[in-house]
Amino acid sequence: MSFGKYFISLTIVLLFLGVLDLAIGSTYIPLDEILSALIGKGTSVPSWEHIVLGFRLPRIATALFVGMGLSVSGLLMQVLFRNPLAGPYVLGVSTGASLGVALAVLAGISFGIGWMSSWMTVAAATLGSIIVFSVVLFASFRVRDSMTLLIFGLMLGMATGGIVAVLQFFSKAEDIQIYLMWTFGSLGGVAGEQLFILIIFVIIGLAISLLLIKPLNILLIGEDYGKSLGVNIRNTRILIILATCLMAGAITAFCGPIGFIGIAVPHITRLVFPSSNHKILLPGSMILGAAVLLFCDIVSQLPGTQEVLPINAVTALFGAPLVIWLILRKGNIRRTIG
Amino acid sequence: MKALLEANNLTVGYKKGKTEIPIISGISQLQGASGKLIALIGMNGTGKSTLLRTLAGLQHPLAGEMHLSGVNSNKLSVVEKSKMLSVVLTHYAISGLLTVEELVQLGRYPYTNWSATLNASDLDFVQECLEKTGILHLRNKLFHELSDGQQQKSLIARALAQNTGIILLDEPTNHLDIKNKVDVLTLLKDQASHGKCIVFSTHDIQLSMKFVDEVWIIDQQGSFTSTSMDNPQAKNLIKDKLVPAEYKWLVDEL
Structure with missing residues (x-):
């Protein structure tokens, strides 16, 4: 079966959403002015150029890479754990990041202002996810089957969540609010060097995933068959975890724990591209993930108003019903994994 | 005749923590030659699957070594093994x-x-x-x-x-009706006759006897015996090893 047409039409949709997202925001900027800002000709109102190039364009780039990274992470986890409910965060990477941020914010480590503060959050989140990631990776060397690893990751996440709850309990209301704002997730505010670092991490994760196409296909018939087909299961598992943690960890560090995308997009991908071949499913998840997150970003701007909704609220509010509808229409989702 | 699969002093079983739980010990007359269809029989829990999984390289033997086409399996990479041996599993x-x-x-x-x-x-x-x-x-x-x-x-x-030269199958005739059982056995027989060595575990002893060249028997004491079906005593041996004394009167003829 050839999926070329799907990919071409999805790319057109993606371009359309990108342009739409550029045009939408709390300040109205005409389309031709946006275009002239993009090609470097400047705008009639000088601040417009700054809005387009300094805010909207980085936000769209962030949405693209976050969408791709989270979707592919979710796909990897669902295949590894043979579980349709697995997502990028099942290994506790995001709760690790949350713990880092909570420690930084709630345990009263003083924050600078402006860029200092944003780097502090990133550093704390990164440190938190690296710690959890190391524990999970260590466990994956020792644990024989993936199901044990899944439970290990979930429990680790819950325990970490417990520490965050204790910290919250003993914290000042203002600090809790800062922490809560972080958990809402945000695609804005990542620009310049931060955006560059985020993109590098996601690209490395995606590159590792592409090298995993063959083992991922084989994992669809289980680890025993995989081994008998010449796949080194342990190395595969470690590479899958590495790719997921690089992408999900970096994304959580810069944008907060953005939910839904990682679990839902792989399912949407399997429904759009009815194939079991990850040569199709991986790029499919990338393009759909980017498109879905761009769409959610557009909605979160609440076009026509001055308000911006937290991205997490939008991904869940629009995503969950969409997935329920897809599943009810297509039937048994359990079967799609194992 | 070429031996595709051999085992010397093989002990198979599980490790629970640091303790080893051997299930079948000292298997040494295991030899699977090219062109043979072989049934692996034994009562429930005697270790048929464990033996097959070990031969397939899906779990480590507790002791001893295996040879694939004369090469020690420890010296073969997973990719090399995957071109010599394939499996059909129950679960x-x-x-x-x-x-x-x-x-x-x-x-x-x-x-x-x-x-x-x-x-x-x-x-x-x-x-x-x-x-x-x-x-x-x-x-x-x-x-x-x-x-x-x-x-x-x-x-x-x-x-x-x-x-691959070797195919190992774990209870391929389970849950099948008689037509499909015969289809599967005929297919395996035909493949063996083209030079493969095919080993399958089964509880369909009587039916399988009509197809196989050799039987590998694991008795309740966990010891391994192999016999060619050309051996006139083969059926008695199987009856001896697998049918408990109190039920012998039920089984006159295999």
Whole structure:
């Protein structure tokens, strides 16, 4: 079966959403002015150029890479754990990041202002996810089957969540609010060097995933068959975890724990591209993930108003019903994994 | 006759923490030759699956060594092994998205590059395996839509696509009706006659006797015996080893 047409039409949709997202925001900027800002000709109102190039364009780039990274992470986890409910965060990477941020914010480590503060959050989140990631990776060397690893990751996440709850309990209301704002997730505010670092991490994760196409296909018939087909299961598992943690960890560090995308997009991908071949499913998840997150970003701007909704609220509010509808229409989702 | 599969002083079993739990010890007359169809029989829990899994390299032996085509299996990489030995397992959890053809194509993976691209001769070979197993007309069906018999045949087709000298099957005739049991055994017999060494565990002893060249018996004491069906005493040996004294009167003839 050839999926070329799907990919071409999805790319057109993606371009359309990108342009739409550029045009939408709390300040109205005409389309031709946006275009002239993009090609470097400047705008009639000088601040417009700054809005387009300094805010909207980085936000769209962030949405693209976050969408791709989270979707592919979710796909990897669902295949590894043979579980349709697995997502990028099942290994506790995001709760690790949350713990880092909570420690930084709630345990009263003083924050600078402006860029200092944003780097502090990133550093704390990164440190938190690296710690959890190391524990999970260590466990994956020792644990024989993936199901044990899944439970290990979930429990680790819950325990970490417990520490965050204790910290919250003993914290000042203002600090809790800062922490809560972080958990809402945000695609804005990542620009310049931060955006560059985020993109590098996601690209490395995606590159590792592409090298995993063959083992991922084989994992669809289980680890025993995989081994008998010449796949080194342990190395595969470690590479899958590495790719997921690089992408999900970096994304959580810069944008907060953005939910839904990682679990839902792989399912949407399997429904759009009815194939079991990850040569199709991986790029499919990338393009759909980017498109879905761009769409959610557009909605979160609440076009026509001055308000911006937290991205997490939008991904869940629009995503969950969409997935329920897809599943009810297509039937048994359990079967799609194992 | 070429021995594709051999074991010396092999002990199979499990490790629980640091303690080893041997199930079958000191297997030394295990030899699977090219062209032979071999039934592995033994009562429930005597370690048929454990032995097959160990031979397949899916779990480590507790002691001893195995040879594939004369080469010590410890010296073979997983990729090299995957071109010598393929398996059909009982507890399969096949993704619902896989069609029969895609499943069988996975058998060609040891021969493909990193992107798993199948060339024309791979695709021809897959088609041939689908034809041999009589499931070509089901190629575009999802694996889960198939009956037990059709599923078993697709799994065998996948193993054939791997193009290995040895095929190990864990209870391939389980849950099948008599027609499908005979279909599967006939298919295996035919494949063995083309030079493969095929070993399958089974509880369908009487039916299997009509097809196999050799039997491997694991008795309740966990000891391993092999006998050729040319041996006139083979049936008595099986009866002795596998039928408890109190039930002997029920079984006159195997």
